Amino acid sequence: MNPIDGVLLPELDSPVRDPHLPRALGWLSLALGASAVAAPGPLARLTGIDDSPAAGTVIPALGARELGHGLGLVAGRRPSGWAWTRVAGDAMDLSLLGWAMTDRSGERRRRLALTTAVVAGITALDVLAALSAGRARRTRDRTIRIDMAVTVNRTPAEAYRYWRDMENLPRFMSHVEAIRTIDLRRSHWTVRGPAGRHVEWDAEIVDDQPNRSIAWRSLPGTPVPNAGRVRFVPAPGERGTEVRVQLGYVPPAGAVGRAVAKVFGEEPEQQVRDDLRRFKQVLETGDVVRSDSSPDGISVRQQVMQRPAQPLPNGFRR
């Protein structure tokens, strides 16, 4: 799914990109592997094991392994997994070096010690790279991006005007409890999260094109980094306005939070779809549509455990 047009949100966009380090190490693997396969002699001399009869076969074998790491990191799909293969390779190299050092002395021992120090340094870099790649992947897995649209029988100007008054949003966004505008651009949001928790944040409008589009993002420090854009496009055939929404957010408890949300029937896509349905209802009919079994209007949760289609108990007034 596309990132949200023109909205930059560090928490949402930056960590999602794969870090550079694993890829750079991949190129190093390729270079090292190629030279080990093509010219094992100089490498053996450099590391101080040129006296061993096995060096001629072990070094090209290690080189082939390096080429594997390198290809995986440069061309593979999951750099986090490949970065850990490099760490495993480093462990193998270190133990081979330690074993080679036991029966050598003098200049060769010095070279071996130097090589060990360099490999140890590279191991530290590899661990760092593997961790950062894993972090990026997990953030990407947690990030929820939604594209959804509804057609509303109102002009783009009417739809824009209603949405631009942020305090209207809780009328159709069922999980938003309240929005208080702080000034023309900034607003304070209070939202019901999974398992009855409340989440609050400040948001700002970052792009405001009257009658066409509004984009917003949360301000730094929110527990739920989020951003969104809504566009109001005239629907073909004089059918009002296509209201197209893009949303992105990183839920507080990650995958666990999403699992909890699913248990409660609060699937994010369905939530947004229902919100847009309510937006259409409010703009076209003046209110959310209420039936006896869904007196508060559409909600997935209501649909799962609906009361019978009977009037509400006496005294119930909205």
Place this chain on the structure above:
Amino acid sequence: MKATAWMGRDSVKVIDVPDPTILSPRDAIVRISTTAICGSDMHLYHGYIPAMRKGDILGHEFMGEVVEVGPQVRNLRPGDRVVVPFPIACGHCISCQRGLYSVCENSNPNAGIAEKIMGHSPAGIFGYSHLLGGYAGGQAEYARVPFADVGPLKLPDEVPDEQAVMLADVFPTGYMGAEMCDIKPGQLVAVWGAGPVGLLAAASARLLGAERVFVIDRYPYRLRLAREHAGAETINYEESDVLDTLNELTAGRGPDACIDAVGLEGHHGNAAIYAYDRVKQGVRVETERPPALRQAILACRSGGVVSVVGAYGGFVDKFPMGAFMNRSLTMRTGQCHVQRYLRPLLERIQRGEIDPSFIVSHRMPLKDAAKGYKLFQKKQDECSKVLLTA
């Protein structure tokens, strides 16, 4: 108040429930004077419509007196006598503005469930399952009517309840079934089903200029109503082969238009064919029992129209697509867009062109609703339409 509640398969009960209240500014509360049991209520009664819940209040054909209106209802006042259309329609979405009230885009709060079965959601309907909104129905003493500024029609005093309540569903539905046939002078129309909708479709086809109308059913008393009140010729499918008879009556052409007023619980003269669908429906492999629809397609003149107003809910089996495609047939369908027919059909009643109440066979108080369902289900005592009164 007292209300007729669905209690499970083949079970309804009049129970006490709270009185309805205004939930939205465009609501009205109606005290019901007359309500009716519809053939489509039988599909609920038999448990063929999904998403029913024990205690759901039934009924989508009702009329009465307005007792309370929300602040945005300016066309009605307490004391007005109104009939309420069965589809709930907002009046402001594109579908409503184009007259397609029964596919109102806003009135089904459970549109999400309906979309999973039907692709897009139709309108909400009073007392017709949670799939279609979970609205309490009108076989009760009172009902909450959403979008009261759009649906209900004010009635003149001289039109009695018995005629007016026919406007809630069966008369407009039958009429739309005939209208969709686009009848031209000299054309012949066949109607499957001599229940209230089929009888009124046949009568409407005559009103709209059909040369001859043939009604197909198996109950002699219903076929008699078709002959005596709808100006139709009749075929009893248990006595004669329908396709042969229609070919004979139309000199081999087939009817110019065929109306399916049977829907998802059809019967067939051939016991083996009936058993095939009955068993599949019973074990829910097929949700509908469509022999009438199949026969209507096979019978129809090449290039003709098959008009479907019988109710379907899910999927049909053995649909004769080859006949349908190769013979250039057109199918037209829909739950009735009642709102657009109310006024013109009231005028036809007032001008004496038709008295739709000829279908009514039984009148009883609301408290006897369970008896009414049983009578209608078993077609006992020549039951063709049951009215329940306050």
